[in-house]
Amino acid sequence: MFFNKKKNAIVNNDLKHIAFIMDGNGRWAKSRGLPRKAGHKQGAKALENIGKICSEYGINTVTVYAFSTENWSRPKNEVDAIIDLLRSYIKDAKKRKEVRYKFIGDKSVLPKDLIVEINELEEITKNFDNVLNIAFNYGGRAEIVYACNELIKEGKTVITEEDISSHIYTSHSKDPDLIVRTAGEYRLSNFLLWQCAYSEFYFTDVYWPNFDRKELEKAIESFNNRKRRYGGLIKGEE
Ligand code: FPP
Numbered sequence: 001m002f003f004n005k006k007k008n009a010i011v012n013n014d015l016k017h018i019a020f021i022m023d024g025n026g027r028w029a030k031s032r033g034l035p036r037k038a039g040h041k042q043g044a045k046a047l048e049n050i051g052k053i054c055s056e057y058g059i060n061t062v063t064v065y066a067f068s069t070e071n072w073s074r075p076k077n078e079v080d081a082i083i084d085l086l087r088s089y090i091k092d093a094k095k096r097k098e099v100r101y102k103f104i105g106d107k108s109v110l111p112k113d114l115i116v117e118i119n120e121l122e123e124i125t126k127n128f129d130n131v132l133n134i135a136f137n138y139g140g141r142a143e144i145v146y147a148c149n150e151l152i153k154e155g156k157t158v159i160t161e162e163d164i165s166s167h168i169y170t171s172h173s174k175d176p177d178l179i180v181r182t183a184g185e186y187r188l189s190n191f192l193l194w195q196c197a198y199s200e201f202y203f204t205d206v207y208w209p210n211f212d213r214k215e216l217e218k219a220i221e222s223f224n225n226r227k228r229r230y231g232g233l234i235k236g237e238e
Contacts, residue, residue, distance in 0.1 A: 012224045017061035018054060019176040021191055024183025024207030037081035042209035044085055051132055053213050061131045061173050065191050069139035090117045100128040104169035105138030131173055140193030143168050168194055178223045182208045200226045
């Protein structure tokens with residue numbers, strides 16, 4: 001554990017990967033009399049801010065749930081707004097080039113020009129150590145099915161946990177140490193179902209666009225107070 005004097009936050013060395021379910025954009029907007037897309041825009045700003053703070057704290061992997069396989073059922077204007085937001089987010093990210101971007105999910109159904117942009121961003125940032133996984137058109141069950149089908153294609157007839165871990169979309173990242181969900185819901189909504197086996201969870205009522213350094217520090221503090229036993233016992237507590 002180290003004490004980051006500058007930022008007055010205690011960051012546990014075990015905390016290397018945080019995943020966020022960025023919920024509450026719509027309610028944030030509604031509470032201000034704004035259209036839902038304004039909430040997503042503010043949400044994208046919060047993501048940029050939190051990503052930077054995480055890397056400042058030595059948390060080298062961040063995974064965010066930006067669009068689920070179920071989100072297509074939202075009104076077309078909202079879906080279009082999120083896709084447009086992703087386009088401009090990628091444009092900015094290409095200029096920033098400060099982290100390795102990886103898109104997790106089924107890209108194939110996205111507009112062709114967007115797929116090109118995504119592939120380019122992944123390519124030009126591939127040598128950065130810190131990773132930002134953006135789950136877009138992502139579903140946890142679909143991901144496990146995808147991994148199994150890849151293994152079948154490879155001719156496997158018997159599979160191990162390691163095989164699945166090495167064929168899921170996040171095979172380049174360790175499993176998340178902490179999963180944070182904002183906006184008062186207490187469920188995973190098909191996010192990182194395989195990877196969350198031993199993750200810690202943190203729930204807050206704060207809407208994602210309001211999730212800032214102070215809120216992140218609360219989540220980190222909560223993580224630091226957890227005892228991770230991985231099904232075993234902690235030395236000295238036998
Ligand atoms: C859930 O809030 C949020 C989403 C479905 C979209 C998340 C998207 C962003 C944070 C910004 C986009 C990011 C990128 C990288 C383009 P909700 O709409 O379900 O909120 P509600 O529950 O209050 O309605």
